[in-house]
Amino acid sequence: MSHPPARRRAGRVTAQVLAVGLGVMGLAALERQEPSAPLSAEPAAVSISQTGVTPPPMGWASWNSFASSIDHDVIKQQADALVSSGMADAGYKYVNLDDGWWQGDRDANGNIVVDENLFPGGMKAMADYIHSKGLKAGIYTDAGKQGCGYYYPTTRPAAPGTGMEGHYQQDLQTFQSWGFDYVKIDWCGGRVEGLDQETQYKQIAAANEAASAVTGRKLVLSFCEWGTGLPWNWATGYGDLWRTSGDVILWGQKPTTAMMLTNFDQGLQPAAQHTGSYNDPDMLMTGMSGLSAAQNRLHMGLWAISGAPLLAGNNLASMSTETRDILTNRDMIAIDQDPRGLQGVKVAEDTRNLQVYGKVLSGTGKRAVLLLNRTGSAASMTVRWADLGLTSATASVRNVWTGTDVGSVGTGYTTTVPANDAVLLTVSGTEASGTTVEDTTAAATPTFGNVTASTAGTKLVDITYANGGTTTRKATIQVNGQYTYVVAFPPTGSATTYRTVSALAHLAKGANTVRFAAVSGGTAPDIDAVRIQGIPGTDGAALVGSASGRCVDLDKNTNVNGAQAQLWDCSGGRNETFTQTSRGELVVYADKCLDAEKSGTTNGTKVIIWDCTGGTNQKWTVHSDGAVTNNLSGLCLDAANAATANGTKLILWTCGGQDNQKWTLK
Incomplete structure (x- = not known):
């Protein structure tokens, strides 16, 4: 894991970080006994000593x-x-x-x-x-x-x-x-x-x-x-x-x-x-x-x-x-049961229903991979190291179910996956470079106002903290205007011992604001620095309306078929990040396609999400003038009634060149 040059500071380190925190009710009374670590004792960069968290039951x-x-x-x-x-x-x-x-x-x-x-x-x-x-x-x-x-x-x-x-x-x-x-x-x-x-x-x-x-x-x-x-x-x-x-x-x-x-x-x-x-x-x-x-x-x-x-x-x-x-x-x-406690994410689907999932494991350069063939025929499938957040250097591969070590492979690994089946692998490679940001304020739970991402997508966030108490402390994390999550910070052994916990977070392209906050009534951990690393296979783009400056969004992170797309303030959330596939689809949540409801071809047809089927009503053309047309109807993606407010529903309408029908992928 690479670090920027260490720098000493009088207070805490600040900069751009992703906020994470854990904590909610009840444990507050158990967590009041330990003061925050002395600020002068803080490290200058992200710890590489990972804290194991409670595994799934x-x-x-x-x-x-x-x-x-x-x-x-x-x-x-x-x-x-x-x-x-x-x-x-x-x-x-x-x-x-x-x-x-x-x-x-x-x-x-x-x-x-x-x-x-x-x-x-x-x-x-x-x-x-x-x-x-x-x-x-x-x-x-x-x-x-x-x-x-x-x-x-x-x-x-x-x-x-x-x-x-x-x-x-x-x-x-x-x-x-x-x-x-x-x-x-x-x-x-x-x-x-x-x-x-x-x-x-x-x-x-x-x-x-x-x-x-x-x-x-x-x-x-x-x-x-x-x-x-x-x-x-x-x-x-x-x-x-x-x-x-x-x-x-x-x-x-x-x-x-x-x-x-x-x-x-x-x-x-x-x-x-x-x-x-x-x-x-x-x-x-x-x-x-x-x-x-x-x-x-x-x-x-x-x-x-x-x-x-x-x-x-x-x-x-x-x-x-x-x-x-x-x-x-x-x-x-x-x-x-990996001690990092993270979930796998889809990192590739070059061919429909041939899907690659990657999970970040504890340690450096460690991944699990599932090659999932949802088709009715055996198929050759490839996992690329770059999609997982690894470099293209040689990596060691192990097949979980056969219990065999495949050996060292460069760039990626290809194998045949039976119909309606999967191959489960572990991979040990070289971690790609990330960005380490530090807190320079005196706050135990800082706000980082300029966390910069070169792409929109899911990022790995390693958070350096100290918890000198005897019980887990909690803090909340919020990225931009997304939902607030509670993150747990187990004891580190002393108020001057720093370790890391990990989370996955969704960032917008460009500047992001990440806020940590203490949980009411509890003692916050001392959050010092964060390392942010991309998982490139999750990258996508926001679809921003020219008239509104707002993003195409799914309300409240809903992922049910039939949910109608809307406008909302751009936050970089997974519900606002679309992958444009080579098949002409705009995919959100890794498995839902932007869809013309019931294959409608008339003005006012709702634009919804649905399981990706390959239908022409789920294929779109992004034009150089900003229009996005549905390939089945030729109608334009339209903010209804030319409205620009949060919650404005998206429909199909005859293309007229107006700003409520112009969009930018970014």
Whole structure:
């Protein structure tokens, strides 16, 4: 890692940096004891000593194989198998009870009453047994009054009252007192009642902290509102993981490759995932009836490159040796559990549906790569080192599933990938140069007003900080006008010891403002410097309106098919960064195309996003005069009614040469 010349300064170092921070409620009281580091002790450049962060959870969950048919014996059998199979030794530690454990009774004081015919000795006895095996215990509830088993009964009759609305702190305190370590909070009741996702889950997070103050324990919080409330915008620092999509498989369905690909795509929200906060594409189908070994490997590769939680859903007591070996592959697990805690991103798609994903790993010049062939024929695929943020110098390549070292390769690596399959690799190369910026103010959480990027796209941000306390500190990071995220800064050992944590952030081309801020009531880490490095395969451009000076934008980072494009203040966000492909597409979020709704060819046709299909209604021509025309209709991309305000919707209209139909890609 290269650094600019060290420079001594009287205060703190400032300049251009990307802000990151972590922290939210509750831990504030635990974090007040340690003063900030003396300013004179700060280093002159970004540390190369990386701090490992809490990895995504690994374990087993009951729903996919048993639905609501769970009791003490079923859970005991699966916990025993988790250990005897070697999965526990490979890192699978959680045994999570899903819906069905509780039939909905409460006593006069509102306390949960458990059917001891199903769970002799109650839930504390169940958690104690799981712990006796060296494992951790997870449990399930709903944010509303009713759980999912009430609205969608499977193997038992509908059970009313299985949600925890009105009992948030009481139930979380009960789970903690029983000894549980993890809780999944579903959204069936919340959805039916019309509750607001962000409001309810933040209340639950606060209740968890309040319960912890009483019990001395804390639950890992798994928010399960299926991505409907866009949790990647607000959940960091509140939940430890959050679902980004619907269930990967519904009870009784046959698992398919299409299911895993759908949830994989929806789970890629790279700016939200870092320092112990994780996007969750749902439990694993690996080992369930109907999937081949190749499909099982594909499934694990998709989740590993995502850095997703690995919660097996198969019947562990009857799984094959082949399934066990796939679930416990060391190289695959190391990619998923990498101490940097980042998510993979798509870095190339030269040919439609031949996609290359890269994940930045801990260390210098380390990457994981997934070559994903979504077509029906085997294909030759190449990963270029430059797309990953490496130099074109020779790099070492290892094939994860074959366990073989390919050797040293220059510029990139090419291999044949079977139809509807993937090749998972690790790569060790030479890190490309980055930009180190330092804080020159006295602020522990500085603002950097001129973080310059030569291209728009996703960047790797290494943040040098000191935390001399004994608990993780938090701060927020905001790039330009994008959403604010909470970043965690684990202890560094002393107030004068500096280390780094990493995040991915989306920058606009040119100058960017990055703000760090302390979390209310907490002690901020001492943020000193940031190293920013491009991941060139993610680069794109903003589409800026000539009349408005505003960018083509997707509201609130929504990624659902049919979302209409609009104008909004340019911020460099992923929802404003488009890749112009050789096929004539304008791609956002790596997998959604700008689209003429329903292949419309008349004035007023909405301009939306949709899964890229190769249709002519998703192809565009950018003209030298600034017009952008749809190839199907010949109509121009138009800001409706010549409006220029934030929120103005984009449509197709007869080209007239006016400024509301002129755009600049930059």
